[in-house]
Amino acid sequence: MVAVAMNALGIAARALERPIDCADKPLADALLSGERTLAEPGLLARLRRNALDKLAGDMPKYPALAIARSEWGASE
Amino acid sequence: MLATAPHDARMGSEFATLLSRVMDRAIGTSALSALTRLSGGASMESWAFQWAGEGFVLRRAPSADYVADRPYDHAAEAALVSAAHHAGVRAPEVVAVLAAGDGLGSGYVMRRVAGDANPATILAAPPPTLLTEIAEALAQIHALPADKIPAAIPVMDVAAALADLKARFADYGGDRPVIALAIKWCEDHLPPPADPSVLVHGDYRMGNLLVDDGRLTAVLDWELAHRGDFHEDLAYGCMTVWRFGRPDLPAFGLGSLEAFFAAYRAAGGRAIDPARFRFWLVYRTLWWAMGCLGMGAAWRSGADRSLERVVVARRTAEQELDLLLLLGDEAPEAERLRPLPLPQPPALSIQGEPSAAELVTAVREWPVTSNPARRGATNSWSRSR
Numbered sequence: 145m146v147a148v149a150m151n152a153l154g155i156a157a158r159a160l161e162r163p164i165d166c167a168d169k170p171l172a173d174a175l176l177s178g179e180r181t182l183a184e185p186g187l188l189a190r191l192r193r194n195a196l197d198k199l200a201g202d203m204p205k206y207p208a209l210a211i212a213r214s215e216w217g218a219s220e
Numbered sequence: 221m222l223a224t225a226p227h228d229a230r231m232g233s234e235f236a237t238l239l240s241r242v243m244d245r246a247i248g249t250s251a252l253s254a255l256t257r258l259s260g261g262a263s264m265e266s267w268a269f270q271w272a273g274e275g276f277v278l279r280r281a282p283s284a285d286y287v288a289d290r291p292y293d294h295a296a297e298a299a300l301v302s303a304a305h306h307a308g309v310r311a312p313e314v315v316a317v318l319a320a321g322d323g324l325g326s327g328y329v330m331r332r333v334a335g336d337a338n339p340a341t342i343l344a345a346p347p348p349t350l351l352t353e354i355a356e357a358l359a360q361i362h363a364l365p366a367d368k369i370p371a372a373i374p375v376m377d378v379a380a381a382l383a384d385l386k387a388r389f390a391d392y393g394g395d396r397p398v399i400a401l402a403i404k405w406c407e408d409h410l411p412p413p414a415d416p417s418v419l420v421h422g423d424y425r426m427g428n429l430l431v432d433d434g435r436l437t438a439v440l441d442w443e444l445a446h447r448g449d450f451h452e453d454l455a456y457g458c459m460t461v462w463r464f465g466r467p468d469l470p471a472f473g474l475g476s477l478e479a480f481f482a483a484y485r486a487a488g489g490r491a492i493d494p495a496r497f498r499f500w501l502v503y504r505t506l507w508w509a510m511g512c513l514g515m516g517a518a519w520r521s522g523a524d525r526s527l528e529r530v531v532v533a534r535r536t537a538e539q540e541l542d543l544l545l546l547l548g549d550e551a552p553e554a555e556r557l558r559p560l561p562l563p564q565p566p567a568l569s570i571q572g573e574p575s576a577a578e579l580v581t582a583v584r585e586w587p588v589t590s591n592p593a594r595r596g597a598t599n600s601w602s603r604s605r
Contacts, residue, residue: 145527152531153584160577162566166540167393172400176386178408182401182551188544189558191398195544197563199537206538208460208467212545218560 158201166198192216238323239278243271246316246329263524268332280318280327287326291446294318296372298328301442303368304419309360310438335432337440339464342426343473347434351474354457355483357439358424362450362490366417369447375416376448382406382503385510392513398540399513402506405547411496414449418490421445425457426464426472450490454481455500460542461508502546509539 174180182188196218199209212218240252250272258266258277263286267278279294287293295317304311312330336342342350386403394400422444430438456462457472458480466473471480481492516533518524548556574582 148527148531150584152527153580155531155534157577157580157584160575160580162564164564166397166537167395168397169393169395171397172395175397175400176394176404178404182548182555185555186558188548188551188555189560191401192544192548193560193563195398195537195541196560199541202534202537206541207463207465208538208541208545211467212541215545216548216560218563 155202158204162197162201164194164198164201166194193218235324239267239269242316242318242322242324242329243276247272275332276315277312277330277332278324278327279330280325282325284326290443291374292370292372294326294328296370297443297445299370300373300419300445301328301330303370304361304364304439304442307360307364307368309364310357310436311442312438312440333430333432333438335430335437337427337430339426339462339473342429342431343464343466346474347431349434350431350436351471351480352483353436354429354472354474355480355489356487357436358421358453359484359487359489361421361424361439361453362418363488364419369417369419373419374446376420376446376452378413378449378503379410382410385507388510388514392510392517396509396513396536396540398543399506399509401547402502402509402543405550406499406503406506409495409499409502411449411493411499414451414496416447418447418450419445420448420450420452422452423456424453425459425462427462449496449500451493451496452500452504454484454492455497456504458501459505459508460545461505461538498546502543505539505542505546509536509543512536512539 171180180187192212196209196213196216199206203209236252236255239255243250243252253270255267255269258268263283264279264281267280269276269278281287281294298314298317301311302314305313312333314328314330316329318324318327318329382403389396389399389403421439421442423441424439428439428441429436430440458470458477460467463469463473469475470477474480484492512533512535514533515524515529516536519526519529519533
């Protein structure tokens with residue numbers, strides 16, 4: 145349990161230091177209806193950046209994070 | 221299976237007495253020993269113990285509430301595990317099903333199978349034939365004759381299940397764009413209904429596969445079993461998250477999809493449709509993203525106030541990353557190759573009084589031994605679920 149508690153505090157500390165907000169209801173609604181798609185210039189890049197930053201705060205040790213960074217040409 | 225906590229004193233000797241009565245009936249008179257809590261959350265428990273010189277495992281839900289939101293009860297689950305075992309599938313042998321008069325809640329007792337299900341241990345030095353054995357065992361599950369599957373095991377209606385995920389997404393705020401994208405993709409790629417006579421294990425992945433001395437010894441955790449599209453089982457263990465430390469090896473963190481599919485076919489497995497495989501890879505990744513979000517909701521509602529729930533809820537981002545890795549492939553090339561925007565800089569300066577982040581960091585660095593609340597705590601989180 146200590147490890148889980150420390151993990152929770154780590155997530156909190158990183159989120160306070162660099163808040164990442166993934167929530168975007170209007171965009172989610174537009175993607176759900178098909179009104180907006182990944183063909184829209186810049187949308188995929190923005191979603192990728194958000195996903196990397198959010199995960200770096202929440203679960204920085206997730207093994208696929210490094211793979212996604214390199215596949216998407218992201219710097220740390 | 222890992223022992224994670226000693227015999228819980230709260231249970232006292234009454235629990236042992238009641239369990240002994242069940243074992244008297246099932247196996248014959250002996251004495252109970254080495255009763256040890258294995259794992260489980262608030263609603264489900266696993267216990268290991270010795271009886272008549274052999275090891276057994278009890279899976280039980282102390283409260284009747286467990287059955288309320290489940291498609292079938294423990295008797296049906298036990299009947300399925302039994303049917304699979306007797307058909308030659310590497311499922312545990314069920315020796316007793318708890319009855320109402322046993323006073324232990326609902327559940328069943330299995331003969332304990334030797335082995336370790338810990339993905340980290342297995343994937344650190346994977347046995348060379350393990351992927352083949354995993355494919356063979358899966359082909360056997362999918363070959364279980366329809367008349368051997370207990371009637372209570374339901375057929376999965378995929379369109380209805382997807383609609384349910386969509387409704388839950390709305391309940392949780394409906395504001396995560398990547399999850400919305402995945403729901404839309406699944407709606408657009410929903411495969412036609414599959415042969416409803418095929419048994420699907422539903423949780424076939426590293427963590428639920430017991431390995432001993434280089435061999436697959438048992439397939440565990442049958443509680444999500446249903447009838448439906450067998451591609452679901454092929455895809456589930458190939459999800460990025462269930463490859464654990466080996467995301468570079470697409471099949472169970474053990475090898476290539478080609479090798480996995482070839483072994484499945486060689487074992488008499490069914491004909492694989494790549495489009496269905498991809499659908500289930502996306503669907504079950506979406507499903508687990510919703511599962512993670514749901515844990516946050518369960519904690520908030522008070523249904524399960526455990527620390528694990530809150531932390532697992534923050535694993536939603538893992539599934540969003542994996543969904544983007546899957547679905548990004550379908551974007552136009554110009555979008556796939558577009559450089560990413562720069563990351564957000566840290567928000568706070570490092571001057572003046574300590575920030576909230578620094579306070580939290582200070583608590584993290586506080587020595588565990590000087591914190592009475594933490595003393596004596598043990599790690600009980602061995603299997604993600």
